[in-house]
Amino acid sequence: QPVLTQSSSASASLGSSVKLTCTLSSGHSSYIIAWHQQQPGKAPQYLMKLEGSGSYNRGSGVPDRFSGSTSGADRYLTISNLQSEDEADYYCETWDSNTRVFGGGTKLTVL
Amino acid sequence: EVQLLESGGVLVQPGGSLRLSCAASGFTFSSYGMSWVRQAPGKGLEWVSSVGGSGYSTYYAESVKGRFTISRDNSKNTLYLQMNSLRAEDTAVYYCGKLTGGGTGYWGQGTLVTVSS
Numbered sequence: 001q002p003v004l005t006q007s008s009s010a011s012a013s014l015g016s017s018v019k020l021t022c023t024l025s026s027g028h029s030s031y032i033i034a035w036h037q038q039q040p041g042k043a044p045q046y047l048m049k050l051e052g053s054g055s056y057n058r059g060s061g062v063p064d065r066f067s068g069s070t071s072g073a074d075r076y077l078t079i080s081n082l083q084s085e086d087e088a089d090y091y092c093e094t095w096d097s098n099t100r101v102f103g104g105g106t107k108l109t110v111l
Numbered sequence: 112e113v114q115l116l117e118s119g120g121v122l123v124q125p126g127g128s129l130r131l132s133c134a135a136s137g138f139t140f141s142s143y144g145m146s147w148v149r150q151a152p153g154k155g156l157e158w159v160s161s162v163g164g165s166g167y168s169t170y171y172a173e174s175v176k177g178r179f180t181i182s183r184d185n186s187k188n189t190l191y192l193q194m195n196s197l198r199a200e201d202t203a204v205y206y207c208g209k210l211t212g213g214g215t216g217y218w219g220q221g222t223l224v225t226v227s228s
Contacts, residue, residue, distance in 0.1 A: 034214025036156075043206060043220050044148075044156065049213025057213060091156050093214045098170045100146060100158040100215075 002028040004092050004103035011109040012082055020077045020106050022092035029073035034093045035066075037086075038105075044091065050075050082110050113137040113217045115207050120222030127197050127226070133190040133207030133219055141165070141185040144210035147192050149203035150221075157203075160192065161210065175201075197226045 003025035012018035024031055035047040046059040048068050056068035065083075069076045079086055087110040092103040119131040133145070146161040160181040161170045169181050180193040190207050204223050208215035 032213070036215070036218075038156075043218045044215075045218065046214065046216050049211075059216065089155075093156075095214070099172075100148075100161060102148070102156040102158060105155040 001096060001099050002031055002094050002101050004033070004094060004101055006090075006092060006103040006106045008104065009107045009109070011111055013111045014082055014084065016082055017078060017080045018082060018108065020079075020090050020108065022075045022077070022103050024073040024075065024094065026073075028094070031094045031096075033075045035068065035075075035077045036091045036093060037088050038091065039085070039088045047077070047090075050077075079108075084110055086110055113209060115209065115217060115219035117205065117207050117219045117222040120205060120224045122225045122227060123197055124228050125198060125226055128193070128195045129197065129224060131192040131194065131205055131207075131222060131224070133192075135188045135190065135207075135209070138209065140183075140188040145183060145190045146208045146210055146215060147181060147190075148206045148208055148215065148218075149201075149224075150206070151200070151203045154203075159205070162190070194224070197224075199226050202226045 005023045030052040032051050036044040038044040048056050048058045050056045050068035054070040065080045067078045089105045091105045114136045116134045147159040162181045166183045178196045182191045204221040206221045207219045209217040
């Protein structure tokens with residue numbers, strides 16, 4: 001089954017951009033993933049679907065400051081014009097025929 | 112508007128049982144797979160179980176296989192998780208999720224299960 005690897009933390013300044021990475025395990029580099037945001041004390045929220053081609057589809061109501069891209073087995077989430085409310089944990093998710101997997105999450109601090 | 116409302120989380124003793132429910136609205140419930148995902152205190156998200164739209168196909172994480180049972184009642188638009196032989200390590204917030212072609216497209220607000228004597 002696939003494994004997703006994320007850095008445990010990241011930080012960036014208010015108004016700047018940040019790029020978070022989610023890496024698929026060997027043999028799974030073509031998999032589709034989803035990105036989710038979890039603000040402190042809240043339930044996760046779906047951000048987008050990101051395909052191996054780099055094509056992405058944001059969920060309903062997700063600002064266009066959030067975008068996705070791909071390079072090989074790496075799936076990226078870029079947040080532009082960082083706002084204070086973007087300080088959160090970010091998780092990637094993938095799936096196959098009979099299992100679902102989440103990455104360990106990246107805690108984003110907005111300075 | 113899609114809404115998912117979990118209930119049933121309580122304090123239970125090790126070895127005990129519990130049934131969680133997730134009431135769904137705002138979409139054609141029987142047309143979508145559903146899942147349970149949990150989050151232990153201070154930890155990340157862990158997939159627990161999924162079920163297909165008809166209820167016939169079910170899938171489990173190894174950590175809960177043989178102890179938990181996922182089911183759904185499409186006439187009541189409700190998803191269930193029967194949890195038996197509970198352990199301290201099952202302590203977590205349990206979220207239900209609506210599955211789409213793009214992952215877990217919608218999340219409930221979660222319900223807290225605490226396993227402790």
